Amino acid sequence: MGNPSSIAPDTGVDIARVDLKGTPYEESLSHGTLLRTQILDQLHIYRGIFQTTCKFDWARVRSVASEYHETIARLVPDYLEEMRGIADGVGTSEVDILDIVALNARSEIALGQWDDGCTALSWKLENKQILAQNWDWRTSVGKNLALASICQDDKPDIWMVIEPGIIGKIGFNSSSVGVCLNAIRARPIDTRLLPIHLLLRAALESTSASVAIARIEELGGASSSQHILIADSNGGIGLELSPRGGVYLKENLEGVIVHTNHFLENKLVNEPPWLSGSSIRLNRAYSLCELLSKNGGEELSSKVTPDALRRTVFADTFNSPQAICCVPDPSRPESVETLFNIVMTFEKGKFPRAEVLMGRPASCSRDDPVYIMPW
Template sequence: MTSKTYEEVPRLLLRGSPYDIGLQHGKLLAPQILDQLSIYRELFRQACKFEWAHVRTVAEEFQAGIDRLAPGLLEEMRGIADGVQEAKLSLDPVDVLDIVALNARSEIALGQWDDGCTSLAWHISAPGTVKQILAQNWDWREAVGKNLAMVAIEQAGKPKIWMVTEPGIVGKIGFNSRSVGVCLNAIRARPISTSLLPIHLLLRIALESDSVAAAIATFEKLGGAASSQHILIADVNGARGLELSPRGGVYLSEDSNGIVTHTNHFLQNMLMDEPPWLSGSPVRLERAKTICEELIGELGPERLGEVDAKLLRARFFSDTFNSPQAICCSPDPDRDARIQTLFNIVMTFAPGKEPSAEVIFGKPGSGEESRVYAMPW
């Protein structure tokens, strides 16, 4: 990917009923959604030995649970499928089960995919500055990078949402007008539960919440997550690391410096069967802590307010220690999967101020990343 490629990242405003939001999504991003379906068909076949017919069968099980627990989001997925069909770009029909499969792809894969991601929340209190930083590098298959989109969603009676997402997926990484934001780290652990909501739907539900506490309460009411995942969630008052699973969640608190950082293994949730799977995850976690300590030491308490998106991209998210499994991830020549950092987002929430974020597509500091995109736009 070159910076020129990333200059064309779509920015969409979707509004209306759940079905209308989905219909607009499907129509406007139909080429990308069709490409995503092609990518994931092949990925399921290669990594999991699943044909798409089997994937759709499992998606049907998830559809029943989604209809029960989050019917509005299922309506949105129906709208996405109809929007793709209306675009008439493919002879192959796309229906709601295909879209459910995209939204439940982490769960259907049963933890058989390799990915990364490093996330950071930092509550900063310095002279003249009180703010909450929430940020991450999102690492995934290189082929997906060209399809990413920035989406704003307006719904009656709910906060406005801004997020970076994969086309066809209803919830991803971003924030809302109430200064509630989410990041995501994949965890490989068993079992999964088709009766609970896939993680991408929980991300969307969090983005419809008024606070961290409200999002956690909703997750508990819904029974938890269908698979093991980590959501780093924050609002103006602070952050929690939600180590979610079908067997229960553990919620991490900030350390003495107001920091929560996470990679791709559980730190405290011991309820699941989690064999070691990504050797670089503990290394990245320790490296993340080290960089934060270095910044605290260099800036001191008086200048911590200088920690912002630009500084974090330069010092934290562009770090290549232990490459290719670094905070800034590059494809590993010893693995078939070409996984790399596809975007970086740094969100900032502060009392009495509008929430905002800076996003770059590609690897921070590589010289090939996109320009900085502002959210809201």
């Protein structure tokens, strides 16, 4: 069991931190209990998003969630136990397991109608591996984000930035395996396969990137089109996943992979244009990495630090509002912006670590708290 706490109470920033231990049901019971208020608010927010985005009332959402319930029970029953524990932990008759399944399948239920961004980066350096991203999503979700650790027997320990109620997200484990996520708007959706957030969790329970990829393949791939950027201390690889198959992206000659919100090589699905800034962010991120590598006379590994990446690549506002550091677009009814930045570092022989900045890197000062994982 764990207690939610503020990482830096003297800063006035209230970020919930939960340490979850035990069986799948036990640790998730804590998740639901400790983050009850945030989960209830998330359900309220997503009711509105589903209604406005794809005209689904909650009964329709639960109907689709019931199909995923069957899939999860068949492929990863432990994850269904976690969702049951979260629902029980919330402790109200108004929330049951199908509501929690709906949160975990939220990227799929909307049938490719989401409008989030995100820019992810993997950088293999001489003596370390960097994995990082800005996560862009609805402004209303930002207040509910939490930091979570999960400790279960016979599995690596996990640290994530989570949307409460969702059991897999962006983060890393004690085996130095990390994941980032880019949403892709493409059809079809296949409810016989797992939602992307559960595949993120499966990757984070793996002891290497190659084991994670094998596990994703064993599970049959993703129910929706998404990109997972995965890395361990040996390097990174991009997984452009879809219900019709996946395509893997290798590092360029400089050891870099950048991904935004369109497929680069996977042509197996129907992907209509939706974010005009996606390709601009992609090219801009590569250019900024090149600029950082050439700036000054230090060794490259010394220059590519979490702070330097936040100040250069991830604080970039070129082509705003659809910039790497995203702000709400006044021409669109929904408010989407960068909600957090994470930079993970994996080095052979050292314990993995990450720095998390809540909010937009471009608007944060050096006095704003940077949260360290593990804590």
